[in-house]
Each structure stands twice: as C-alpha cells, then as structure tokens.
Amino acid sequence: MEEKNSQVGSVYGFLARIFAREVTSDFLEDLRTPRFRGVLEELGVDLGDDFYSRPANELLEELAVEYTGLFIGPGSFISPHESVHRVREDGDYGKLWGADTVAVKKFIEATGLSYQSSFGGMPDHIAAELEFVQKLEERLAQAQADDDM
Amino acid sequence: MKKLSRRSVLKLAAASSVLIGAGKGITSNVLAGSIELADGGRDFSPVTGKERKGVPTICFNCVTRDPKIAYVEDGRIVKIEGQPNSIRSLGKICAKGQAGVNQVYFPDRILYPLKRVGKRGDGKYKRISWDEALTDLAARMKKLRDDGHPEKFMYHYGRAKGSSSKLPKTVFMGTYGSKTISGHTSICEGGKWTAQELTWGKHYDNWDFDNTDYVLNFGSGVLEAHTNHIPTSQRLIKAKVARNVPLITFDVRLSYTAAKSTKWEPVRPGTDLAVILAMCNVIMQENLYKRDAFTFIRATENVNVPVDEKISALKKHLAQYTPEWAEKISGVAATNIAKYAREFAKAKAAVVISYRGLIAHYNGTDGERAAQMLAMITGNIDNPGGRCPGVAPSWKYPKGPKVKPKAKKLKITNGTISALPTHGECQSVLKMIKDGSHGRPDIYFWYCYNPVYVNGECQENIDVLSDEKLMPFTVTSNIVYDESSRLADLILPDTTYLERWDWDGNVSPNQVAEYELRQPAVEPLGECRNFSDILCDLANRMDMPLGFNTMEEFVQKSCEKTPTLKDLPGGAFEYMKKHGVYHDPKAKPAYFRHKKEIKAADLQKESVIFDEATGVYWNWKKSGAKDEAEAKKHGYHKMHYSYKGYVGQKIGDKVYKGFKPDKVNKTGYFELYSALLKDKEFAPLPSWKPIPEHEGLAKNQLILTTYKVPVQIHSRSTHCKWLTEMFHDNPAWINSKTAASLGIKDGEMIKLTSKIGEVSIKAYVNEMIVPGAIAISFHLGRTESGRYASGKKSIMASDNDPDLKLKWWDTYGVLPNWLIANAPDPISGQHRFMDEVVTISKA
The missing domain is CATH 2.40.40.20 (Barwin-like endoglucanases)
Structure with missing residues (x-):
C-alpha cells in the first residue's frame, strides 16, 4: 500500500510539473530517456521520433512557445485556473482570482503548505492543485509507513 | 490514446518516482513546506465548503466533562469534536460526546413549561407560561420560608457539577435557608469517596498512567465507562501499547477493559477485598513494602509508635489473609495472587485502580481502604506513576448575600443505617419520606435526576412519588419526559448543556489543573430555560436577590474572581469564551504533597492548638467549638468540624502537611488504622467481611x-x-x-x-x-x-x-x-x- 500510494503521488507530481511551467532542459532529458519513452508508448502516447532526436535547444524553444500559446496567450488560450472554469451556483466564477481561488488557497494553506514566491500562477492553478494531491498522497504513504492511521 | 490499464499507470508512477527521486526533474514547483496534520479545531461543511462556527464548550454527557468544540451551521449544531488544546482530553471525545447533538434535537424533548391537570401520573398536562409557572412555585416556596419551614423545600440533584452545582446548592439554597439537599453520589461511587476520606482525606483519586509501570484493576471499567473516562483511558492504552505496561483486571465479567487487559482474573462477586488483603499480606511477610512510606502511615491506635511497630502491627493483622485463603473465597489462584503482589511491589511505579466492582458491595468501603493500603505500603501514593489525590481547578465564585439565614434540614438524606455517609444515601430518600419519622418535604424539586429509574426498588419509588399525601408538590427541571417527570406536578423545560453557561473542570490525569468553560453553542430550543437561570428568577420573586441574574453573569464574575484566570489577556471571561480551556503553562505536576513541612509561623498563629492524642495542629476556631477550652476538652478527634481547622501533623520532631482531612476528623497520617471506624464499632484496619x-x-x-x-x-x-x-x-x-x-x-x-x-x-x-x-x-x-x-x-x-x-x-x-x-x-x-x-x- 505504502509504495503504491507514494507512486500515485508521483503521477500527480509528474502532471503538476507538466502544467507548472515550460519544459526545461533537465526535464526534457528525463522525458527522452528510453524508460520514459517506453512508459509513454505503453500508455499510447507517441511523441514521434522527432521528439527524441531533435536538438534539445530547438525543441525547448518550440515547446516554450506552445506552452505560452496554450496557457498564457495572446488570443485564445486555456486558463489553467479553477475559478475561470468551474461553474458555481452563486455565479461567482469565470474570472481570475474568484471565489474558488480564495477557497483553494485557504484550503491548501490550512494544511500547513505555502505557495512558493517564484510561482507566477494563481493559487488555484491546476499545477498547484495537482501538486497538492501529490503531497496528500505522500502524506498518506508516510502515515501508513508510520502505522499512524 | 489507449485505455489506461492499472499496470501502465503503475509503470508511469514508477517512472515518475525515478524522476522525483533523482531530484533533478520533478521537484516542487508551486508549494513549499509539508502537510501538517492539524489537531482539529476547525470544520467545514462538506456541502457548501463554508467554515462552520466552532464554539468551544465542555461535554456533559457524562461526568468526565471533556472539553470540546460544537460546530454550528445556520444556527444548528451539526457536529461535535474534541478540544485539541485540552491537557486533559488531548482533543479526544467518545461516542457519547459526539452524540451530544442528539441531546438538543431529539424529537421527544420537552420545550414548554407544563402543569399537571389530571391525576398525578396520568400524563395530562397543560402548557403554561413561564410567568405562571414561576409565580406559582415562588409563592409556594415563599410561604414555606415565611412560615419558618424552608427545610420543607427539598432539592434533589443528579448530575450537577461546577457552577451548576454551586449556584443551586450553595448560593440559592443557602440564601433560601434549606439544607434538605441530596445528591446522587451514593448510587455512583460514594463508598469509594468515603474510604478515601478515611485514609488520605481527599475524595477523588487520579491514576498516573503516563508514568506507571504496572496496573492492578479491581472492578473498574476504565476503558469503557469511568468518571474521567477519555483522559484516563487513552493514557492507559498508551502505557500498555507504547511501553508494554501490564494491566491485570479483576472483574466478575469480561468487560471491554478486561478484554483489553494483559490478564483477566475472573473473581467472584464481592470478594476482591479478600484478594487485596492477601496481596498486602504477601508484600508484608516477604518484606517487599517500602519502609519509608510507614513514616506517614497510621497502623495502630497510638499515633506515636515507631515505624517498626507499625510494620509489625500490620504484619500481624494481615497474617490471617493468606493467598490460599483468598483463593477459596474469590476463586483467584493463590499462586497468581502472590505473583501479582510481588510484581506490583517490585515495579518502579505501580498503580492500583478500582471502581464499582470493588465498592458497590456490603464490604465496599473496606475494599477501597484495602486498595489504598496496597498502594501506600508499596510507596505508590502521590508519586509519579501511582495513585494520587486528584488535582482540579480552584474556582472562586460569588457566594450570594453576605447575611444568610441559619439553614434548616430534614434528616432524610443520610438513611438511618450507615455510619459515615459522607456523601449521603440518596437511594434511601424516598423510603425516608415514606417512613415520615424525620418529616417530609412539601415541595420536592429534582434536577437532572430520575429518582424512579436510577435507584433500586423502582416500584416503591413510583408509589412514593405518586402519593400526593406523602409528596404534596413535585417539580422537575428536565429536558426529557422520563419515568420521574411523569410524576411531576410542574415540569420546567431545561436547556441542554449545549445551550448553557458553566464554569467547570474535572480532575486532571497529569496532576496539573485545567480550567474549563461551557458556553451555549446555540440558543435554547422552544421556551427552554436553564435551571440556574430560573433559580435566579425565583430568588428575585422571593425578594432574596443573589447578586446576579443569570448563570452567564455568575460565570463571568467567577472568571474575574478566580486568581489563576483574572489576569489573562483580554480579560478572564473573554479569554475563556475564546479558548474554552486554560492551564498555567508554568504549573508543575503535583506529587508528594504530604511531605511538605509546615512553617513554624503557621503553627504559632492565634487559635492554632496542638492535640497531644493525635499529634494534629488545628485551628479550633474553624471547628465549631465555642471557645478554646471546649476545643481542648473534646480534643481534635471529637469536635464536630475540627477537620476544617486542620493545619499539620507532627511526626517525630517535624510537622508535615500530611494527608489533610476533608470530610472527617482523621489525623494527617495515611490512616490504615481508623479510630473513627473503631468508634463506630467497625474493624479499624481493613479486614475481610463476607457478604x-x-x-x-x-x-x-x-x-x-x-x-x-x-x-x-x-x-x-x-x-x-x-x-x-x-x-x-x-x-x-x-x-x-x-x-x-x-x-x-x-x-x-x-x-x-x-x-x-x-x-x-x-x-x-x-x-x-x-x-x-x-x-x-x-x-x-x-x-x-x-x-x-x-x-x-x-x-x-x-x-x-x-x-x-x-x-x-x-x-x-x-x-x-x-x-x-x-x-x-x-x-x-x-x-x-x-x-x-x-x-x-x-x-
């Protein structure tokens, strides 16, 4: 159980990293290892030979542009923040730093965690929420290891 | 994308773990720090996500009175949790505590004042206004008082503690002038209290499980139902699980406590006393006792004998109680009795615990005295890990008018048979009323009590309470229409404990006092009014104002008067409302209090005299004696209230605080030998008494x-x-x-x-x-x-x-x-x- 829980946490950690910011050279190096390529292929994710063979600096530049276009703008983009998307009965949604942002921030901070000042997103950024679940899974694994359930 | 399989997710997880483990790829991006588990104290609605209002208060579902937090949503109590800041409960409560919500909202609750209209017991009532109810009751009470018979108003309470004990019993009844008051202690633990008062003075013991190495249990269900349940049971479990402390339980049945014990020793009913006497005998004959402890022990009529004489007197007395003899009586194997005795005496710290399985018997007082003896001769009294006199908060409170009438009393609260009913004999009250030789109350008012149901002889209780000749007027303040309420002429709907004010605080399991405040989590339902509030109202209607008009005011004044609290930041009352509990962070656990020496100046004070026969220094002015000559003539042992003036015990050439008496004129020794019992023609040393x-x-x-x-x-x-x-x-x-x-x-x-x-x-x-x-x-x-x-x-x-x-x-x-x-x-x-x-x- 212990191992499985911490491993589930790793999946959330991985996804959090994907959404948190542009791919860095270190991260790209890890993603391009044969082991990870195998895992992704098993999941049906084929990134194409190009991804594994192109010069890293070129690829990083291209991925950075794509990340910006997807999550930051300009033009049509997908805001990675909960308060923009989640419909609330009280109508307080569809905007940045909305009611859900406050709720998420309060909830996460109530557990003893804090936001890193280097992080530029809002508190309800999907990366923050995924990372929060990662930390919950890790805490659960620790409690199980300590026989403290 | 292919359908995700469990296997492939686990592979991804494993691969991701590698990235995290390598410390270069996936590090924390957003969140810093780690998740800390909170101790509690906040709660959120699972539906709306809104934080619920948390009201710090104190449980009252049993006498343990765990500090807790009631969570309120839209004016309704939805959940109860433990108070994480309590040093007594450490944030835990039991199932009963959580079900406190039901006390407020059960559908059969009495919500309006009711007046009987049919025959008593027929269940026909009329809803009346509070004004009509209290005008009627005040007129009846006023008449009794003005006719010179306030004692014909009887107050009989069940569960009443802290300010809900003091305001009605001491302030209201004292101002009114009636001492016809009975509690319910004798159907609970009265025998244990009397035995402790006879031996070490105080009435309540704490079991120091945090520091103990061995536990002997005679008839206590400490893990399931105890007067200090959650504070003690969790510490016992911790001692057992974390430190492997042996717990030996003697019980007639396999209680939950027995089942969780290292060993369950089935014992025949009423024979625990024989087992304890035999253990004491083994310890004395094998010289496993702590010699030092005997300095403070009284084991003979003469208080001035040397330690060796005390030891030999006790050896001689106990010699008759062999383990083989005890086995025949109790069914517990002699070899085990001797084994446990040796283990107990040799443990670094050991505690003997006991409750109704030991004491609710014909020989119960001696059972508890014997348990005290076992603890004392092995040096396990008021020591870390032993059995200690309880430490509780010392609240000060407004006492009402300075000039009070000399109270009168009907002698119906102590029965006629028992010799030293220091906590009354409540189960005999209705029998005494039926008998009538000592008078009968005209008004019988009971509170948080169900005399028909909780005492023995239910049918006689019903017969007496139904008889309008024996009981002219019956009143109750209650939340529930129970077996006794149906025999009340007037039913006054009380608040539940979650709708009322109180100062409170039970004995601490760690020898450091904790002050606790109960406050309303919600407004009272219907027209319910707190019992103490209506007493204030009645007092005003009878032209005897108490100096405050509500329990809230009484509690506020008490907070401001209590030395430990009065300088708290923001004011004592406000602090307690906000936090619910307080203990002095600098306070050290209280142990070995009997070894403290009394200052010479305290012995030289005016009116402090020395009693040669007992070696006690006492202040005769507090004893009820007319003058010093009368005090000296009767001596410490015989004056009615001389224990109230106790100052110290002379032992050798020193004067110690000793084991201060509380309810009886014992000496400052730990009295295994009780001259008081000898006076009443009982065996002075704990002795076997078959039932x-x-x-x-x-x-x-x-x-x-x-x-x-x-x-x-x-x-x-x-x-x-x-x-x-x-x-x-x-x-x-x-x-x-x-x-x-x-x-x-x-x-x-x-x-x-x-x-x-x-x-x-x-x-x-x-x-x-x-x-x-x-x-x-x-x-x-x-x-x-x-x-x-x-x-x-x-x-x-x-x-x-x-x-x-x-x-x-x-x-x-x-x-x-x-x-x-x-x-x-x-x-x-x-x-x-x-x-x-x-x-x-x-x-």
Whole structure:
C-alpha cells in the first residue's frame, strides 16, 4: 500500500510539473530517456521520433512557445485556473482570482503548505492543485509507513 | 490514446518516482513546506465548503466533562469534536460526546413549561407560561420560608457539577435557608469517596498512567465507562501499547477493559477485598513494602509508635489473609495472587485502580481502604506513576448575600443505617419520606435526576412519588419526559448543556489543573430555560436577590474572581469564551504533597492548638467549638468540624502537611488504622467481611451484578438515537456451566426474582462471566424518555426528526433496578448495586 500510494503521488507530481511551467532542459532529458519513452508508448502516447532526436535547444524553444500559446496567450488560450472554469451556483466564477481561488488557497494553506514566491500562477492553478494531491498522497504513504492511521 | 490499464499507470508512477527521486526533474514547483496534520479545531461543511462556527464548550454527557468544540451551521449544531488544546482530553471525545447533538434535537424533548391537570401520573398536562409557572412555585416556596419551614423545600440533584452545582446548592439554597439537599453520589461511587476520606482525606483519586509501570484493576471499567473516562483511558492504552505496561483486571465479567487487559482474573462477586488483603499480606511477610512510606502511615491506635511497630502491627493483622485463603473465597489462584503482589511491589511505579466492582458491595468501603493500603505500603501514593489525590481547578465564585439565614434540614438524606455517609444515601430518600419519622418535604424539586429509574426498588419509588399525601408538590427541571417527570406536578423545560453557561473542570490525569468553560453553542430550543437561570428568577420573586441574574453573569464574575484566570489577556471571561480551556503553562505536576513541612509561623498563629492524642495542629476556631477550652476538652478527634481547622501533623520532631482531612476528623497520617471506624464499632484496619446474603446460596440463586457499556450514559442517553441504535438490548449474562446446571439455553427467556421484585429477560449464555453470577447492564428498560428509548411518544413531542422513519429497533431492554433493594454499605451508605441475590427460573 505504502509504495503504491507514494507512486500515485508521483503521477500527480509528474502532471503538476507538466502544467507548472515550460519544459526545461533537465526535464526534457528525463522525458527522452528510453524508460520514459517506453512508459509513454505503453500508455499510447507517441511523441514521434522527432521528439527524441531533435536538438534539445530547438525543441525547448518550440515547446516554450506552445506552452505560452496554450496557457498564457495572446488570443485564445486555456486558463489553467479553477475559478475561470468551474461553474458555481452563486455565479461567482469565470474570472481570475474568484471565489474558488480564495477557497483553494485557504484550503491548501490550512494544511500547513505555502505557495512558493517564484510561482507566477494563481493559487488555484491546476499545477498547484495537482501538486497538492501529490503531497496528500505522500502524506498518506508516510502515515501508513508510520502505522499512524 | 489507449485505455489506461492499472499496470501502465503503475509503470508511469514508477517512472515518475525515478524522476522525483533523482531530484533533478520533478521537484516542487508551486508549494513549499509539508502537510501538517492539524489537531482539529476547525470544520467545514462538506456541502457548501463554508467554515462552520466552532464554539468551544465542555461535554456533559457524562461526568468526565471533556472539553470540546460544537460546530454550528445556520444556527444548528451539526457536529461535535474534541478540544485539541485540552491537557486533559488531548482533543479526544467518545461516542457519547459526539452524540451530544442528539441531546438538543431529539424529537421527544420537552420545550414548554407544563402543569399537571389530571391525576398525578396520568400524563395530562397543560402548557403554561413561564410567568405562571414561576409565580406559582415562588409563592409556594415563599410561604414555606415565611412560615419558618424552608427545610420543607427539598432539592434533589443528579448530575450537577461546577457552577451548576454551586449556584443551586450553595448560593440559592443557602440564601433560601434549606439544607434538605441530596445528591446522587451514593448510587455512583460514594463508598469509594468515603474510604478515601478515611485514609488520605481527599475524595477523588487520579491514576498516573503516563508514568506507571504496572496496573492492578479491581472492578473498574476504565476503558469503557469511568468518571474521567477519555483522559484516563487513552493514557492507559498508551502505557500498555507504547511501553508494554501490564494491566491485570479483576472483574466478575469480561468487560471491554478486561478484554483489553494483559490478564483477566475472573473473581467472584464481592470478594476482591479478600484478594487485596492477601496481596498486602504477601508484600508484608516477604518484606517487599517500602519502609519509608510507614513514616506517614497510621497502623495502630497510638499515633506515636515507631515505624517498626507499625510494620509489625500490620504484619500481624494481615497474617490471617493468606493467598490460599483468598483463593477459596474469590476463586483467584493463590499462586497468581502472590505473583501479582510481588510484581506490583517490585515495579518502579505501580498503580492500583478500582471502581464499582470493588465498592458497590456490603464490604465496599473496606475494599477501597484495602486498595489504598496496597498502594501506600508499596510507596505508590502521590508519586509519579501511582495513585494520587486528584488535582482540579480552584474556582472562586460569588457566594450570594453576605447575611444568610441559619439553614434548616430534614434528616432524610443520610438513611438511618450507615455510619459515615459522607456523601449521603440518596437511594434511601424516598423510603425516608415514606417512613415520615424525620418529616417530609412539601415541595420536592429534582434536577437532572430520575429518582424512579436510577435507584433500586423502582416500584416503591413510583408509589412514593405518586402519593400526593406523602409528596404534596413535585417539580422537575428536565429536558426529557422520563419515568420521574411523569410524576411531576410542574415540569420546567431545561436547556441542554449545549445551550448553557458553566464554569467547570474535572480532575486532571497529569496532576496539573485545567480550567474549563461551557458556553451555549446555540440558543435554547422552544421556551427552554436553564435551571440556574430560573433559580435566579425565583430568588428575585422571593425578594432574596443573589447578586446576579443569570448563570452567564455568575460565570463571568467567577472568571474575574478566580486568581489563576483574572489576569489573562483580554480579560478572564473573554479569554475563556475564546479558548474554552486554560492551564498555567508554568504549573508543575503535583506529587508528594504530604511531605511538605509546615512553617513554624503557621503553627504559632492565634487559635492554632496542638492535640497531644493525635499529634494534629488545628485551628479550633474553624471547628465549631465555642471557645478554646471546649476545643481542648473534646480534643481534635471529637469536635464536630475540627477537620476544617486542620493545619499539620507532627511526626517525630517535624510537622508535615500530611494527608489533610476533608470530610472527617482523621489525623494527617495515611490512616490504615481508623479510630473513627473503631468508634463506630467497625474493624479499624481493613479486614475481610463476607457478604451475609451471599452465604449458602441454593443452586438456582445467583448474584446479580450490573455494569455500563461504552455507548450509553447511566440514565440520560437512551433518547439519543445514535447511541440507542448501537445499544438497545441487554440480555442477562450467565456462565455456560451455570446455565447448563439449570437447563437454561442461550436466548431463552428467564424469570429473575429477588426479595424486591421480578423481571423477565433473555439469557445470554457465555464463558465471559464467573459461574454463580448473572449480569445485567444499566441504561435500558425505559418506560418513557421518548420513541428512541422506549418506543413511546412523549407528551407534546414533535415529529420533526426524519430519522424516526429509519428507526429499526423494537427492543428496549430490561432495567435491573426493579430487582435491587435500596440497601446501603453499612459504613458509607453506598448503594449495594452488585450484591442482590436473585432466584432464576424459566419464564
């Protein structure tokens, strides 16, 4: 159980990293290892030979542009923040730093965690929420290891 | 994308773990720090996500009174949790505490003042206004007082503690002028208290499980139902699990506590005393006692004898109680008795614990005195890890008018048989009223108490309370229409503990006092009013103002008067409202208090005199003596209240604080030898006393034992649906050998007959009870208290609880009190809950 829980946490950690910011050279190096390529292929994710063979600096530049276009703008983009998307009965949604942002921030901070000042997103950024679940899974694994359930 | 399989997700997880583990790829991006588990103290609605209002308060479902937090949503209490800042409970509460929500909202609750209109007991009532109710009651009380007979107003309380004890009993009754007051301690633990008062002075003991290395348990269900349950039980479990501390439980039945013990020693009912005496004997004969402890022990008539003489006197007295002798009486193997005695004496710190299994017997006071002896001779008194006099908060409170009338009293609260009923004999009150030789109250007012149901001899209780000649006017303040409320002429709807104010605080398990505040989590339902608030109102109506008009005001003034609290930041009352609990962070656990020497200046104060016979220094002015000459003539031992003036005990050439008396004129020694008992013609040293009714029983005669379960309170919880859903039937436990010899099968209906009454009950045949005994729990067999408790709708009940449709049980159990005589332990007056002999037959 212990191992499985911490491993589930790793999946959330991985996804959090994907959404948190542009791919860095270190991260790209890890993603391009044969082991990870195998895992992704098993999941049906084929990134194409190009991804594994192109010069890293070129690829990083291209991925950075794509990340910006997807999550930051300009033009049509997908805001990675909960308060923009989640419909609330009280109508307080569809905007940045909305009611859900406050709720998420309060909830996460109530557990003893804090936001890193280097992080530029809002508190309800999907990366923050995924990372929060990662930390919950890790805490659960620790409690199980300590026989403290 | 392919459908995700469990295997492929795990592969991804493993690969991701590698990235995290390498520390270069996936590091924390957003969040810093780690998740800290909060101790509690905040709560959120799972539906709206909104934070709920948390009101710090104190439980009152049992006398433990755990600090807790009531969470309120839209004006309704939705949940109760423990108070994480309490040093007593450490944030934990039990099932009963959580079910406090049900106390407020059960559908059969009384919500309006009711006045009887039919024959008493017919259940015909009229709703009246508070003004009409209190005008009537005040006029009746005023007349009694103005006619010179305030004692004909009797106040009888059940569970009343902290300010809800002091305001009614001391301030209101003192100002009114009646001392016709009875509590309920003798049906609980009165014998234990008397025994402790006779030995070390204080009435309540704490068991220092945090520091102990060995536990001997005589008849306490500490893990399931104790007067300090959650604070002590969690520490005992911790000692056992974390430090492997042995716990040996002597009990008639395999209680939950016995089941969790290192060893369950089945013992025949009423024979624990023999086992303890034999253990003390082993310890004395094998010289395993702590010699130092004898400095503070009294073991002989003469208080001035040297230690060696005390030791030899005790050895001589105990020599008759061999383990082999005790085995014949108790059924516990002699080898085990000797083994436990040695282990107990040799442990670095050991604690002997005890409750009703030991004390609710004919020989209960001596049982508890013997337990005290076992602790003291091994040096396990008021030491880390031993048995310590309880430490509780010291509240100051407004006492009411300075000039009070000299109170009068009807002598109906102590029975007629018991020698030293220091906590009354409540089970005899209705019998005394029936007898009439000592007068009868014109008004009988009971509060948080159910005299018909909780005492023995239920039928006689009903007969007396129903008789308008014996009981001209009956009043109760209650939340529930129970077996006694139905015999009240006036029913005043009380608030639950979650709707009222109190200062409070029970004994601390760690020897550091904790101050606790109860405050309303919600407004009272309907027209309910707090009992103490209506006493303030009654006092004003009788032109005897108390100096405050509500319990809230009384509590506020008490906070401001109490030295430990008065300088708290923001003001004592505001601090306590915000935090609920307070303890002095600099306070050190109190141990070895008897070894403190008294300053010479304190002995030279005016009116402090020395009593040669006992070696006690005492202030005669506090003893009730007219003058010093009278005090000296009678001496410390014989003046009525000389214990109130106790200053110190001379031992050798020093004067010590010693074991200060509280209710009786004992010396400052730890009195194994009690001159007070000798005066009353009882054995001065703890001695074996067989229970007369248990001698020579026929094959079909069994000894009835009673017990409590973890999810019900003695008599105040069956209307709580969450609790009664868990426990609503109580078949009688019988040992399989006993059952076989009588031809009784498991599940069969049996008839039990005592000299008092008869009940039919289902047999539960098992191996978890000693042969020759039969066990029936308390709590059940309700004939009132609403639909969850009895299946019967109370008068003026509502149907506003959707769970009524989900109630699935239709068994309500049996009450053993119909069989049990209201008989006292001849020393303390303790109700003999565990002694009744019943004849068994098939129903």
